Amino acid sequence: MIGCSAGGFSLLHNLILQLSKNYPLAVIVVIHRSRKYESRLEKDLTDKGEIPVEKAGDKQLMERGKVYFAPADYHLLLEPDGCFTLDFSEPVHFCRPSIDVTFQSVSDVLGSKVIGVLLSGANEDGAIGIKYIGDNGGLTVVQDPEDAEVDTMPLSAIKLTKVDLILKNEELFNLFDEIYRIKVTAANFNHL
């Protein structure tokens, strides 16, 4: 799961474009965006990249090898049965979708199988979410505040909890690659 706000969009864009068609995980992305800017972001990324990118739909089943964006003006939750649920309750940290809300919801269902990544942003949304992921045994990754265009979001996470990995931009790309290789290797071992 990737949470991202002001200053992180071009990094996010490039991270997604790097993902291969049969990426072994489902990728959930929460960016702060308001209703007024219903964009063609998902379609643009699908066209330019290899991996399908779409807006998460209500009660849609989450699948590996796809990137799901939280739609503007809804919180994105995950059900125990693996389907997404949209939610229109109060904004959190003035944000809807809120990164905290999605991080916590997915962590509740998937526990240690979660990797949470927090990028550049101007408010504290995501700090509690990252802590929650870590407390539930997931892997927590924060963009190095020095690399982040706006360091408020990464910094508040680091201040709140012990983050597993604090990575520079290049290292973030390597991480996604590494995950792919590890998963593929593991799958190969299972065939032996």
Next chain:
Amino acid sequence: MTTSAEFISFEELEDVIHLVNKVHGYDFNEYSRASLKRRVSRVMGLRKLSLFELNNRLVNDNDFFEYFLKEITVNVTEMFRDPDFFNILREKVLPYLSSYQQINIWTAGCSTGEELYSLAILLQEQGLLGRSLLYGTDVNSDVIDHAKKGIYDLKNMKLYSENYRESGTRHSLSEYYTAMYDAAVINQNLRDKTSFSIHNLVSDGVFNQFQLISCRNVLIYFTVSLQEKVIQLLYDSLQPLGFLCLGSKESLRNEAIARCFKLIDKKSNIYQKID
């Protein structure tokens, strides 16, 4: 501000659902678990209750249960929220409605009434209020009482006025309410055309036939099977050629039902019953 997803587990939530059904007869079994968990956790956080205390109060305290019911349902609403929606209604739906002698409108899940009063205003704009009756229903009595009064915080009117302006009107929202101290009171002539009552989409049935039904951002809190049942109920409550308005990310789910509707506007998610 702490988000409170963590005060209750999924297993504990099942127990609460069972308890509420047994003691109060409210069946939350087909509510989406992820959103319900957040809402229950939120109540626990607001009142600083442990799970034991929550269960205890739910069994023994009827006032608390009313509060619980109000707080776990999502009541976030604004007047003319989604200005585009009202614009499309004005352009594509109201002209149809003007051919009827009597116009019945229902907002299912009306919360504190802002959307219903917005619809009333739209009708008055177009000279249709006189032959209209607007019904607003919701599952808890607190919000219904609030809606009946038609009194809102004057502070919110600025936002609502902007929404109204963005919906493409040539009028001003202030024509439709009176300011009194720090409150805005919806005009009597609008209130006279509205009727608010309690209705549970899970357990209650069809109570009238309507030319327009709005049920927006209610279905998302239900499981798919409950969504299908509710859509059937809404379909059964619609006059032929009546209009159904759903939340922007909601859908008709069932193919068989979907075939009975024609899509009027994709972005605003408005359908017309054609079969």
